[in-house]
Amino acid sequence: xxxxxxxxxxxxxxxxxxxxxxxxxxxxxxxxxxxxxxxxxxxxxxxxxxxxxxxxxxxxxxxxxxxxxxxxxxxxxxxxxxxxxxxxxxxxxxxxxxxxxxxxxxxxxxxxxxxxxxxxxxxx
Amino acid sequence: xxxxxxxxxxxxxxxxxxxxxxxxxxxxxxxxxxxxxxxxxxxxxxxxxxxxxxxxxxxxxxxxxxxxxxxxxxxxxxxxxxxxxxxxxxxxxxxxxxxxxxxxxxxxxxxxxxxxxxxxxxxxxxxxxxxxxxxxxxxxxxxxxxxxxxxxxxxxxxxxxxxxxxxxxxxxxxxxxxxxxxxxxxxxxxxxxxxxxxxxxxxxxxxxxxxxxxxxxxxxxxxxxxxxxxxxxxxxxxxxxxxxxxxxxxxxxxxxxxxxxxxxxxxxxxxxxxxxxxxxxxxxxxxxxxxxxxxxxxxxxxxxxxxxxxxxxxxxxxxxxxxxxxxxxxxxxxxxxxxxxxxxxxxxxxxxxxxxxxxxxxxxxxxxxxxxxxxxxxxxxxxxxxxxxxxxxxxxxxxxxxxxxxxxxxxxxxxxxxxxxxxxxxxxxxxxxxxxxxxxxxxxxxxxxxxxxxxxxxxxxxxxxxxxxxxxxxxxxxxxxxxxxxxxxxxxxxxxxxxxxxxxxxxxxxxxxxxxxxxxxxxxxxxxxxxxxxxxxxxxxxxxxxxxxxxxxxxxxxxxxxxxxxxxxxxxxxxxxxxxxxxxxxxxxxxxxxxxxxxxxx
Numbered sequence: 001x002x003x004x005x006x007x008x009x010x011x012x013x014x015x016x017x018x019x020x021x022x023x024x025x026x027x028x029x030x031x032x033x034x035x036x037x038x039x040x041x042x043x044x045x046x047x048x049x050x051x052x053x054x055x056x057x058x059x060x061x062x063x064x065x066x067x068x069x070x071x072x073x074x075x076x077x078x079x080x081x082x083x084x085x086x087x088x089x090x091x092x093x094x095x096x097x098x099x100x101x102x103x104x105x106x107x108x109x110x111x112x113x114x115x116x117x118x119x120x121x122x123x124x
Numbered sequence: 125x126x127x128x129x130x131x132x133x134x135x136x137x138x139x140x141x142x143x144x145x146x147x148x149x150x151x152x153x154x155x156x157x158x159x160x161x162x163x164x165x166x167x168x169x170x171x172x173x174x175x176x177x178x179x180x181x182x183x184x185x186x187x188x189x190x191x192x193x194x195x196x197x198x199x200x201x202x203x204x205x206x207x208x209x210x211x212x213x214x215x216x217x218x219x220x221x222x223x224x225x226x227x228x229x230x231x232x233x234x235x236x237x238x239x240x241x242x243x244x245x246x247x248x249x250x251x252x253x254x255x256x257x258x259x260x261x262x263x264x265x266x267x268x269x270x271x272x273x274x275x276x277x278x279x280x281x282x283x284x285x286x287x288x289x290x291x292x293x294x295x296x297x298x299x300x301x302x303x304x305x306x307x308x309x310x311x312x313x314x315x316x317x318x319x320x321x322x323x324x325x326x327x328x329x330x331x332x333x334x335x336x337x338x339x340x341x342x343x344x345x346x347x348x349x350x351x352x353x354x355x356x357x358x359x360x361x362x363x364x365x366x367x368x369x370x371x372x373x374x375x376x377x378x379x380x381x382x383x384x385x386x387x388x389x390x391x392x393x394x395x396x397x398x399x400x401x402x403x404x405x406x407x408x409x410x411x412x413x414x415x416x417x418x419x420x421x422x423x424x425x426x427x428x429x430x431x432x433x434x435x436x437x438x439x440x441x442x443x444x445x446x447x448x449x450x451x452x453x454x455x456x457x458x459x460x461x462x463x464x465x466x467x468x469x470x471x472x473x474x475x476x477x478x479x480x481x482x483x484x485x486x487x488x489x490x491x492x493x494x495x496x497x498x499x500x501x502x503x504x505x506x507x508x509x510x511x512x513x514x515x516x517x518x519x520x521x522x523x524x525x526x527x528x529x530x531x532x533x534x535x536x537x538x539x540x541x542x543x544x545x546x547x548x549x550x551x552x553x554x555x556x557x558x559x560x561x562x563x564x565x566x567x568x569x570x571x572x573x574x575x576x577x578x579x580x581x582x583x584x585x586x587x588x589x590x591x592x593x594x595x596x597x598x599x600x601x602x603x604x605x606x607x608x609x610x611x612x613x614x615x616x617x618x619x620x621x622x623x624x625x626x627x628x629x630x631x632x633x634x635x636x637x638x639x640x641x642x643x644x645x646x647x648x649x650x651x652x653x654x655x656x657x658x659x660x661x662x663x664x665x666x667x668x669x670x671x672x673x674x675x676x677x678x679x680x681x682x683x684x685x686x687x688x689x690x691x692x693x694x695x696x697x698x699x700x701x702x703x704x705x706x707x708x709x710x711x712x713x714x715x716x717x718x719x720x721x722x723x724x725x726x
Contacts (some may be wrong), residue, residue: 001379001380001381001386001387002380002385002387002388002390003387004266004270004387007257007262007263007266007387010254010257011253011257011258011260011263014254014255014257014258015258016125017126017129017164017249017255017258018248018255018258018259019185020126020127020128020183020184021129021131021166021247021248022247023182023183023184023186023227023228025227032208032411034206034207034208035207035208036207039206039207047127047162048127048161048162050127051125051127051162052125055125063182065127065184066128066184066185066205066208067208068208069207069208069209110202116374116405124532
């Protein structure tokens with residue numbers, strides 16, 4: 001190794017994977033419904049889209065993506081809940097990988113809820 | 125990009141209970157469920173809670189699965205990793221609170237710990253240098269080589285107050301300063317990884333869980349004292365540690381973090397392993413270096429100290445693994461940060477290996493100054509089976525026993541010396557009311573008699589004579605005069621032995637004589653062992669009123685010492701049995717087999 005910049009480059013590259021290995025109580029949480037109903041409706045590509053989008057933006061330290069079980073609204077699957085500490089929980093329904101990009105950008109990064117994807121918008 | 129990391133402990137403890145098969149099965153099940161691009165399985169170093177092994181932690185949830193079995197894996201993968209339903213039944217039950225799951229860091233075992241030397245153990249994959257770099261690895265080496273002079277490095281270590289973690293607690297910075305001051309064409313940086321104290325395994329855990337922290341620290345030490353060569357003296361009995369350290373050295377070479385012109389600064393440093401054959405005396409610095417040179421591992425008189433004439437007669441520093449594991453953190457966080465932890469004269473944290481009669485057997489790292497009571501009863505989870513605490517043994521064969529009255533002494537180097545024990549490398553063996561203190565002293569002395577290299581007379585013959593006296597006492601042949609003779613002999617051995625082995629060998633005897641003299645007297649005067657351990661002073665008897673005459677004990681007895689009497693107790697159908705004390709070998713087989721609790725030992 002001939003310079004500190006080389007070390008820095010390796011660190012930046014490797015950091016993403018190691019960042020997962022600690023508990024961060026202040027992190028925002030993205031919970032993807034992964035019960036049978038969710039998986040059947042296509043929750044897996046949604047989950048992967050979240051992981052990739054967050055990695056692409058280097059937000060692994062601040063956002064945790066995890067799965068959860070069925071929350072009882074199977075007709076609206078894939079269901080995704082977004083919890084940002086200090087704010088109300090937001091439930092997105094009938095999610096797709098395309099919608100994920102906007103939720104990450106608008107909601108998780110810029111703190112603007114994407115109202116038209118939420119359960120409230122669908123029920124009306 | 126993975127969404128989940130599954131960490132499986134690959135330390136020696138968990139490996140011995142099949143953790144590597146668990147990791148294999150995990151990978152297999154994950155592939156079966158098509159999750160291999162989403163879930164990463166990492167084999168890490170020791171988590172510390174060895175009593176609950178094999179251990180497995182799933183992030184980002186932080187779910188702590190304990191005593192995992194290979195059969196549990198399909199369920200964990202399908203429920204937790206695929207569907208997101210944590211298998212609460214298999215979690216470490218202390219983390220489960222009604223319907224919620226507590227963070228691992230809030231459990232009694234981890235809450236009071238402060239992990240500095242063990243910061244990467246159980247977090248990174250020790251066989252991947254990138255994992256170490258991601259946790260700021262080699263940043264301290266970079267900082268030292270590009271921003272600091274060797275003198276500044278030494279001053280930083282001096283200011284931090286770091287003292288040697290291997291036993292005697294000599295200030296590390298001072299050692300470096302002496303070696304730096306001596307000019308020579310070649311100097312050496314050595315690491316003592318010959319962890320010989322029975323019951324201590326923190327160095328092994330660092331080597332197994334975070335080997336790069338040692339490599340980085342040795343390179344920093346090399347820069348500080350002007351050495352270009354390093355040697356690690358590690359026990360051959362630590363095969364996993366040896367393998368991972370060698371992998372780490374190879375990776376560091378490949379990245380150019382060992383070798384020529386590191387970071388383009390012109391600094392050269394490389395290192396090699398030397399395997400020790402497990403002689404306890406080779407933990408002594410001069411014996412260790414003699415052994416590295418390929419000669420018989422025997423100590424030599426000091427001075428000259430290794431800083432002047434060490435390995436191959438060149439100026440050398442020798443530090444222990446745990447000491448090195450602190451170095452990079454001190455450089456990165458500053459000496460003030462390190463000195464803010466601990467007591468006035470003992471800074472930082474210390475790793476203890478908890479063993480013996482304690483619920484949470486394992487490794488804990490705590491700030492200096494924590495009391496023994498906190499370690500044993502809070503972090504360690506207390507004594508199993510509701511037994512009473514009798515003593516804690518620290519410092520291995522060189523240390524002593526700490527009785528209940530000193531449970532609240534803040535633990536640091538100087539306080540332990542003041543109460544007749546020593547820090548040693550941090551083995552901490554807990555003893556309860558069933559341990560005989562004379563027997564404990566005999567156990568440790570047997571070890572030092574075996575391990576004495578035989579070069580100097582006080583150690584070779586003195587410890588042998590001491591053991592003979594102890595042996596007589598445990599057989600009921602002791603006299604009260606013997607106690608004074610033993611004390612006198614102990615002082616003589618301490619004062620006249622050549623190296624640390626002999627100088628500290630009498631400590632277990634002296635400390636038990638100091639705090640548990642009553643037990644010695646019971647052996648000598650009453651011919652009784654109060655804890656019921658010393659076989660020659662025991663007698664097994666059958667209570668004929670309770671004996672149902674079933675004959676189970678006589679069938680178990682290996683020497684046919686149990687026979688039928690002509691007495692039948694009221695309410696029993698068959699005659700009672702009795703033990704012939706002359707034939708009895710006191711194995712205890714009869715007592716553990718009796719269903720009527722009719723057999724006693726006293």
